[in-house]
Amino acid sequence: MDLQALRAQINQLDETILSAFAQRMTICRQVGVYKKENHMPVFQKDREDQVIQRIRDMAPPDMSQSAAALFAAIMDISKCYQQQVLADASWMPSFQQVKTLSCARAGCQGTRGSNSETALRMLFPGAEAKFYATFGDVCKAVGSGEIDFGILPIQNTTTGTVIPTYELLHQQVGYIAATVNLEIRHCLAIRKDMDPAKLTTVCSHPQALQQCSGFLRESGLEQLSYSNTATAARFVAQSPLPYAAVCSPRCAEQYGLRILRPDIADAMENVTKFICFSKECLIPEQADTISIIAELPNRAGSLSRMLNKFAANGLDLQKLESRPVADGSFDVRFYLDFSGNVLDPRVNALLADLAGSLSEFRFLGNHQTLG
Ligand SMILES: C=C(O[C@@H]1C=C(C(=O)O)C=C[C@H]1O)C(=O)O
Known part of the structure; x- marks a missing residue:
């Protein structure tokens, strides 16, 4: 078999697919104009179900699933494209x-x-x-x-x-x-008149204790949770008990504590x-990151379909966090951070699409890193 010849055939087919894709998008754009004039939402679930069913019926049986996934992706791209025509920002809070x-x-x-x-x-x-x-x-x-x-x-x-x-x-x-x-920066801080040999316990916020877990395990000190590193430092400063605090050097100084061991966190950075x-x-004005909440149906491919929309619009995802919905199911809610500004038409189109197609969509802000 001749690999070059096979690739030449693939190239030809790609040209056909690309030309059909561009034609389809041009027609979808016209559908977008129609929807704008007739105040219709871009997302039409019944029509999409029909499109997918038709594709499944027409595809060779062993390709029915992959063909359905391909056309679902094409329709997702088409919807973002139409959203650019509609330029509707009604999803956005004032x-x-x-x-x-x-x-x-x-x-x-x-x-x-x-x-x-x-x-x-x-x-x-x-x-x-x-x-x-x-x-x-x-x-x-x-x-x-x-x-x-x-x-x-x-x-x-x-x-x-x-x-x-x-x-x-x-x-x-x-x-x-x-x-x-x-x-x-975490340090181990004690009262100035405390004998380090007598220490039994260390107190701090659970996250701070966790960030210093290596050092604290070695120390053999009992661990006590506090609501905050500074409340722990204040307690240690005022208490006669043989306790140490994990807090910042600045905080130790503020409460008149002595730094027994500086930089005790597991990670240098x-x-x-x-x-x-x-x-x-x-x-x-310089906002460059957007945070949203997205709840997806518990269906095969729903997360990858959403993520593909970011890729299709060239938007860089910074963070994806999932938390339980807490309704007795194992459904999860996603928290996403991605690069962009809501005034960018591509970003607006994507967010309008998500707002119109997800069971829960929430805009959490468009922010900037300061300091
Ligand atoms: C093109 C349309 O808009 C959307 C995109 C579709 C598609 O690309 O085929 C189908 C349904 C709609 O969610 C339409 O309404 O026909």
Whole structure:
């Protein structure tokens, strides 16, 4: 068999397919114009079911499944193409485009000296900082207008996702306007008059304890969870107990503690990303990342079909997180971050398509990394 000759045949067929594809897209564009004039949604499930059934019936039996997948992909491309014609942004909440984020009061969880406070100061050096007991309380304060922005950790390079923040994002806490990446340094800190030999226990936020698990395992110290690294440091500073805290060097200094061991984290590079969110949707002019929630039907290929739409529009996916829907099924909800700005027509087309075809679609913000 002659490989060159076979490839020449493939090339010819590709030309035929490409020409038919371009013709099909041109007609789909006309369908898009018709839908715009007649106020029809782009996605027509019944028609798609008919198209797929017809293809399955016509395809050679051993290719019925792959032909159906190919035509599902073609229709997904066609819908995004039509969305560009419609240029409908009704999926988008009302938003304000801003040059910079101005903030009088911002809030975070914990107390002074926490990493969250450092993130807050990086974002808004001149703002009044307010502290709350829980992540949920930060969200409530944003909702009531007590603070302009809430700051919550969302991801760490060592321990991964901060799950409670994702749960709150689903409960409509507002819109992400910015993120900031903070290099985290953990030290073991004790009271200045404490004899290190007498230490029995170490306290900190569970994520901090986890990020230092290697050192702490070796140390043999008992571990105690605290709501925050700074609350743990404050407790150690005020308590007569033989306890140490895992906190930042800045926090140890703030509470008058002695650094017994610096840099005890397992990973040399340890960075936490914080989100900054507000009640109203604010989009900085330089916003370059979009966050959304997408709930997909539990059907073969539904995730790959959605991801293909990003690829077909040349949009770079940065993060895909799945969390349970928590309804007794094993269904999951996806949280996606991808590069783009909502004012880009391609981005609008993709988001309009997702909003029109998913069982749950939520826009979480178009943000920028600051600091
Ligand atoms: C082209 C249309 O729009 C969409 C795309 C389809 C396709 O590419 O075949 C089918 C149904 C619609 O979801 C249409 O409505 O006919």
